Amino acid sequence: MKFSERLHKELQPIWRKNHAHPFVKGIGDGTLDKEKFRFFMVQDYLYLMDYAKLFAIGVVKAKDVETMGRFARLLDGTLNEEMALHREYAKKFGVAEEEFESASPSPTTLAYTHYMLHVGQNGTLADLVAAILPCMWSYWEIGKELNEIPGASEHEFYGEWIQMYSSDEFGQLAEWCIELLDELTVGLPEADLKRLEEIFLNTTRFEYMFWDMSYNQAMWPTDE
Numbered sequence: 001m002k003f004s005e006r007l008h009k010e011l012q013p014i015w016r017k018n019h020a021h022p023f024v025k026g027i028g029d030g031t032l033d034k035e036k037f038r039f040f041m042v043q044d045y046l047y048l049m050d051y052a053k054l055f056a057i058g059v060v061k062a063k064d065v066e067t068m069g070r071f072a073r074l075l076d077g078t079l080n081e082e083m084a085l086h087r088e089y090a091k092k093f094g095v096a097e098e099e100f101e102s103a104s105p106s107p108t109t110l111a112y113t114h115y116m117l118h119v120g121q122n123g124t125l126a127d128l129v130a131a132i133l134p135c136m137w138s139y140w141e142i143g144k145e146l147n148e149i150p151g152a153s154e155h156e157f158y159g160e161w162i163q164m165y166s167s168d169e170f171g172q173l174a175e176w177c178i179e180l181l182d183e184l185t186v187g188l189p190e191a192d193l194k195r196l197e198e199i200f201l202n203t204t205r206f207e208y209m210f211w212d213m214s215y216n217q218a219m220w221p222t223d224e
């Protein structure tokens with residue numbers, strides 16, 4: 001069994017919780033409160049600024065030109081395509097994109113991005129890929145699942161979001177990361193695989209926390 005299949009199988013219980021979260025359901029049926037979505041998009045913009053840096057670290061850690069080029073394209077796609085979606089939504093909310101960029105990260109956003117940056121900076125290339133993969137993979141699956149709901153991708157507000165994450169372009173990037181993780185883990189001792197599994201588990205858990213944080217618009221509890 002490929003390592004990615006093992007991870008996907010073992011983490012199905014959390015994966016299902018992510019798909020069933022009321023925030024995700026609300027995008028799918030179009031009933032999500034727009035204020036919650038706005039909170040999410042601001043935090044996701046900050047999240048993606050750090051996420052893009054992980055691809056830059058991928059370039060640094062890669063050992064061949066092809067892999068370097070792939071990470072460079074992921075970096076470009078994140079900054080200029082995925083984050084362009086957020087900038088479009090900023091317009092819809094009547095907010096300047098600088099306001100998204102200069103917002104304060106929530107504790108969950110900070111914890112999630114800093115965990116990935118720590119693993120990416122201090123670990124192997126396989127550690128980095130294990131950390132970033134649940135993000136891309138789960139959004140692609142959620143995008144495809146929501147895209148199957150009749151009319152969801154044409155929804156006047158949430159349709160574009162669904163189109164972005166169910167797109168073939170986004171899927172191809174996720175698939176490449178899956179393949180890279182499989183290549184990098186061939187023949188690794190079980191102790192290494194266990195470490196990678198734990199990293200993947202942690203960022204899968206953070207994905208759930210990110211939906212939950214957005215649904216509750218949760219900033220620092222000490223500010224309330």
Ligand SMILES: Cc1ncc(CO)c(N)n1
Nearest residue numbers: 044047048135136139210
């Ligand atoms: C929190 C989060 N996870 C995954 C993605 C997909 O890139 C995203 N934009 N944000």
